[in-house]
Amino acid sequence: GYEPLHVGGLPGYLAGVAHLAARLGGRPEDWRVQEVSDGNVNQVFRVHGPDGDVCVKQSLPYVRLVGESWPLTLERIHFEHLALLEHGRHAGRRVPEVLHHDARLFLIVVECLTPHLILREGMTSGIRYPHLARHLADYLARSLFFTSSLALPAEAKKAGVAAFCANTAMCRIMEDMVFTEPYQVHPRNRWTSPALDGLAAQVREDVPLKLAASRLKRHYLDTTEALLHGDLHTGSIMVTPEDTRIIDQEFAFYGPMAFDVGSLLAHLLLNFFSQGGHSTAEAPRESYASWVLETVEAWWSSFQDTFLRLWEEHGHGAGDPSALFTTPAGRVALQAERRAYLQRLWEQGVAYAGAELLRRIFGLAHTLDLERIADVDRRATCEARCVQLGRSLLVEPGRYRSVSDVTAAAREVVAG
Ligand code: SR1
Ligand code: MG
Numbered sequence: 001g002y003e004p005l006h007v008g009g010l011p012g013y014l015a016g017v018a019h020l021a022a023r024l025g026g027r028p029e030d031w032r033v034q035e036v037s038d039g040n041v042n043q044v045f046r047v048h049g050p051d052g053d054v055c056v057k058q059s060l061p062y063v064r065l066v067g068e069s070w071p072l073t074l075e076r077i078h079f080e081h082l083a084l085l086e087h088g089r090h091a092g093r094r095v096p097e098v099l100h101h102d103a104r105l106f107l108i109v110v111e112c113l114t115p116h117l118i119l120r121e122g123m124t125s126g127i128r129y130p131h132l133a134r135h136l137a138d139y140l141a142r143s144l145f146f147t148s149s150l151a152l153p154a155e156a157k158k159a160g161v162a163a164f165c166a167n168t169a170m171c172r173i174m175e176d177m178v179f180t181e182p183y184q185v186h187p188r189n190r191w192t193s194p195a196l197d198g199l200a201a202q203v204r205e206d207v208p209l210k211l212a213a214s215r216l217k218r219h220y221l222d223t224t225e226a227l228l229h230g231d232l233h234t235g236s237i238m239v240t241p242e243d244t245r246i247i248d249q250e251f252a253f254y255g256p257m258a259f260d261v262g263s264l265l266a267h268l269l270l271n272f273f274s275q276g277g278h279s280t281a282e283a284p285r286e287s288y289a290s291w292v293l294e295t296v297e298a299w300w301s302s303f304q305d306t307f308l309r310l311w312e313e314h315g316h317g318a319g320d321p322s323a324l325f326t327t328p329a330g331r332v333a334l335q336a337e338r339r340a341y342l343q344r345l346w347e348q349g350v351a352y353a354g355a356e357l358l359r360r361i362f363g364l365a366h367t368l369d370l371e372r373i374a375d376v377d378r379r380a381t382c383e384a385r386c387v388q389l390g391r392s393l394l395v396e397p398g399r400y401r402s403v404s405d406v407t408a409a410a411r412e413v414v415a416g
Helices: 007-015 018-024 076-094 119-124 132-145 154-164 168-179 194-205 207-222 257-278 286-314 328-362 376-395 403-415
Strands: 032-035 043-048 053-058 067-071 098-102 107-111 226-228 237-239 244-246 253-255
Touching: 007 018, 007 032, 007 043, 007 053, 018 053, 018 098, 053 076, 076 098, 076 107, 076 132, 076 154, 076 168, 076 226, 076 244, 119 237, 119 257, 132 226, 132 244, 132 257, 132 286, 154 253, 168 207, 168 253, 168 328, 194 207, 194 328, 194 376, 207 328, 207 376, 226 257, 257 286, 257 328, 257 376, 257 403, 286 328, 286 403, 328 376, 328 403, 376 403
Parallel strands: none
Antiparallel strands: 032 043, 043 053, 053 107, 098 107, 226 253, 237 244
16 A cells, blocks of 8 residues: 655645644645655655644655665654654653654654754754753753663563564664775765775775774674664754754664764764865854864763763663662762763764764765865865774774863864
């Protein structure tokens, strides 16, 4: 019964779902449908009616970025639906409200986020978001903590792992594109300009780098710590100056918390490095670039505070050790253990951030922060900076004990 929907067919479909028709108001002929597909894999439409609007997202049987030559299973929308519900329970309005799920057509309908922009667009245009760091920290801490064994009984945690274990096609994309393809000659790889040919070749010959990437791939494959977003970059976040919403959960699965941490860190750094390419004498970007790094620091600091508070208040899961530490000395040991947990998460996140930075330069999926830099040489300079820091983060994450170690290194890379 599956068929991909088109602009012309959507009003007829939505008219058959009473609560969506009521939300839109008026008659189907009055509804305006716009295709707004922006991500790499699915198709997305906004539908506007006289009384309201909705957003329709549907799986295609292939990767949209590439086309029918790269077939992809349709099930990803079910995992996105499940993840939206689960993360919505913990992070509330940081994720969009689900209005409808159609298992036959492999589609979901969610609230339309208006007047939100994709964060990557906003940051590439130099817009500041004063609440971004706190909102991202809150979303990430809640979505990870409440789906982990720190909060859940063993049975519930294992049921969660089982519910998402079949999102294998999407995990396979990441396994290949993040941890493997950038380190070999591969037909999907591409980069901006011949100026990067030498760096790409160095990456393929770099034994410590390839060992670090392959170890991280095993960590990604073998860890079921929490329900991840699974593709948490600035293109999966929609914002206004007041609001922050996390979208595009089609890669959701139980994996290492550090994968989400590292992905977000990488894309904030990538935007920082792109600012040099957008800077002009009339509109310099130094101050904006500093804001980006301040946001990184504020985000991680707020994440730690929130995660520790959640652990203190809701740490009743099978993996929480607090019942063993009831004496005053025990409480001190427990606090140290919690800080060590976050330190390990940070350093693993640093390594994942390194892998993400590298694959966004040499792999198939690039980002508009860098692609919008019109001058190819300036762009290649920014990209080489991503590679320089990315390699160091991936090979020597232990050098970056704190978030300020990373932001200082990013500044040093730019200063040369
Ligand atoms: C086929 S392109 C897939 C990439 O786009 C998504 O945003 C993910 O990052 C994935 O690696
Ligand atoms: Mg996406």
